[in-house]
Amino acid sequence: MESLLNLPVAGGGRIRILQITDTHLFSGKNETLLGINTWESYQAVLAAILADGRQCDLIVATGDLAQDHSAEAYQHFAEGIARIAAPCVWLPGNHDFQPAMYGSLQDAGISPSKLVYVGDSWQILLLDSQVFGVPHGELSEYQLEWLERKLAAAPERHTLLLLHHHPVPAGCSWLDQHSLRNAQELDNVLVKFPQVKTLLCGHIHQELDLDWNGRRMLATPSTCVQFKPHCSNFTLDTIEPGWRWLELHDDGEVTTEVCRLQGAVFNPDTASEGY
Numbered sequence: 001m002e003s004l005l006n007l008p009v010a011g012g013g014r015i016r017i018l019q020i021t022d023t024h025l026f027s028g029k030n031e032t033l034l035g036i037n038t039w040e041s042y043q044a045v046l047a048a049i050l051a052d053g054r055q056c057d058l059i060v061a062t063g064d065l066a067q068d069h070s071a072e073a074y075q076h077f078a079e080g081i082a083r084i085a086a087p088c089v090w091l092p093g094n095h096d097f098q099p100a101m102y103g104s105l106q107d108a109g110i111s112p113s114k115l116v117y118v119g120d121s122w123q124i125l126l127l128d129s130q131v132f133g134v135p136h137g138e139l140s141e142y143q144l145e146w147l148e149r150k151l152a153a154a155p156e157r158h159t160l161l162l163l164h165h166h167p168v169p170a171g172c173s174w175l176d177q178h179s180l181r182n183a184q185e186l187d188n189v190l191v192k193f194p195q196v197k198t199l200l201c202g203h204i205h206q207e208l209d210l211d212w213n214g215r216r217m218l219a220t221p222s223t224c225v226q227f228k229p230h231c232s233n234f235t236l237d238t239i240e241p242g243w244r245w246l247e248l249h250d251d252g253e254v255t256t257e258v259c260r261l262q263g264a265v266f267n268p269d270t271a272s273e274g275y
C-alpha cells in the first residue's frame with residue numbers, strides 16, 4: 001500500500017515548511033567536498049534554524065543527501081534532522097543510492113511517503129527524477145503516470161510539486177546540461193492541472209525563483225557548496241550555505257524566503273574545476 005502522510009493544519013490555516021537540500025554527506029564526518037566539511041556545514045545550518053526558533057510543520061529534503069552512497073551518510077542525515085521536531089519527507093537526487101537511502105532513513109523513523117496531504121486544501125507530491133549513474137534527470141513513465149493519478153484524484157487541493165532536477169534552464173550552461181531532460185513531458189501533464197502553481201527543486205546549489213509556463217519554479221542553496229549564478233563553466237560561489245522556508249496559505253498562495261549562514265565560515269576551494 002502506498003504510504004500517505006496526513007499533516008493536520010493548526011490554527012491560522014497556514015503551514016510552514018523547511019527545505020533542506022544537497023547535504024552531500026559522507027560516511028566519515030571529517031570528509032570534505034570541494035574544501036567544505038559537509039557534516040559541519042549541515043550542523044551549522046541546523047543550529048541556525050534552531051536558533052531562529054520558527055515554527056516548522058514539515059521538513060522536505062530534496063535530494064543529494066549523500067555523496068558517497070553509504071548507509072552511514074544517510075544515518076548522519078537522520079541524526080541531524082532529528083534535532084528539529086517536525087516530520088521529514090525526502091526524494092532522491094542524482095548522487096543518492098536509493099537502497100541505502102530508503103533503508104537508513106526508514107530505520108531512523110523518517111517517512112518514505114511521496115504524498116503528503118496538508119489539511120483539507122493542500123497536497124505535496126515528491127517525484128523521483130534520478131537516472132542512476134548520471135547527473136541529469138528524467139521522469140520515468142511510471143513517475144509521470146503516478147503524478148497524473150495523484151493530481152486527478154485531488155483536483156480541489158493546491159499542489160506543491162517537489163523534484164531534484166530543475167525543469168527550466170537555470171542560466172549556468174554547465175549545470176543546464178544536467179537539468180530535467182524531459183521537462184516537456186512534465187509540462188504536458190501539468191498543463192491539465194492548474195492546481196500546480198509551484199515547483200520546488202534542489203540540484204543547482206543556488207537560489208532561484210523563475211517562471212515556468214505560468215508556474216513558479218523555486219530552487220534553493222545547498223547546505224554545503226554553492227554554485228555561482230550565470231556562469232558557463234563550473235564556478236563555485238563564496239556565498240554561505242542556506243535553506244528555504246515556505247508557507248502554504250489556504251487560498252493557494254505560497255510565500256517563501258531563503259536564509260543563509262552568517263559570516264564566512266565555510267570557504268570552498270574556488271580553484272577546483274569540478275567533482
Ligand SMILES: Nc1ncnc2c1ncn2[C@@H]1O[C@@H]2COP(=O)(O)O[C@H]2[C@H]1O
Pocket residue numbers: 064094095135174175178203234273274275
Ligand atoms: N566541471 C564540471 N563540468 C560539468 N559538470 C560537472 C563538473 N563538475 C561536476 N559536475 C557535475 O555537475 C553536477 C551538478 O551538481 P551535482 O552535485 O548533482 O553533481 C555535479 C557533477 O555531477
